Amino acid sequence: MGLRESLEGALETHEAQNPGETVREEAKSMMLNIIEFSNLRVDDVMVPRVDIVAIDEVASMRDLLEKFVDANHSRLPVYRESLDGITGMVHVKDFMRWMTAKGAKRSRGKSEKQQLAGLAISAAALSTSVKQSGLHRDVLFVPPSMPVSDLLVRMQASHIHLAIVIDEYGGTDGLVSIEDLVEVIVGDISDEHDIDENLQIKRNEDGTFIADGRVDIIELEEQLKVDLLSDEDEEEADTLAGLVFKIAGRVPTRGEIIRHGSGLEFEILDSDPRRVKRVRINARNVSDSAIGSEAEAG
Structure with a gap:
């Protein structure tokens, strides 16, 4: 068992034995990220x-x-x-x-x-x-x-x-x-400029879209006119990054193309080992059916 798994287990045991001392999710995330930090290289x-x-x-x-x-x-x-x-x-x-x-x-x-x-x-x-x-x-x-x-x-x-x-x-x-x-x-340190500009979904002249990984799924569905999650899966992801992670089962690397069952293609423009940051969305092959799918690497 690795150090990360040991820490996760220790936190779960602590919370089970001390119901009144729940560790905040933000604190858990930081502790686990510190462990990952020691394994990362500059190019990551x-x-x-x-x-x-x-x-x-x-x-x-x-x-x-x-x-x-x-x-x-x-x-x-x-x-x-x-x-x-x-x-x-x-x-x-x-x-x-x-x-x-x-x-x-x-x-x-x-x-x-x-x-x-x-x-x-x-x-x-x-x-x-x-x-x-x-x-x-x-x-x-x-x-x-x-x-x-x-x-x-x-x-x-x-x-x-x-x-x-x-x-x-x-x-x-x-x-x-x-x-x-x-x-x-x-995690992300966002200022007012990040919020105003980076979360936009921008349409390119060629019909593709550029979107920040933090864009809300509902907003993305409204822009693309496509259902991205089935009723059973709607609790699985709130953002574009979460959707891509769900489809791929991992955080894809820059340059990968992840395909959605509707025909959408998500090209990863920027990511790090923890999250997808920016995505190009190709909607030219969208069908009228099929939502929820397995990932395919391009």
């Missing part, structure tokens, strides 16, 4: 190269501003010529300080917040390149095989909270932030 939790949002060092500060607004990230990797030449990162706090220094009207006795009210940045300042701004911070460079526990210790010791994953040829394979590591233990 990294943001893949294709999803990295970064900026060229020769781009202007105006471009950087637009990138921060669009990405909703606090840190952006900076590269020279291509993603294989990442030289550091820019933190949004440093960028805001730079904007304040360049554009705020300085007045004695006024706070930085009050000075921001008079912000007026010149076109010349905004045309400054990211490299010329001097806002570069260091990043860590790590191999995909590094245990995530080692990376967390290294981030804590260095106070550098962004790591670039480098493959055997020296190219950029992915990216890991300290938030990615924390989420392995505590």
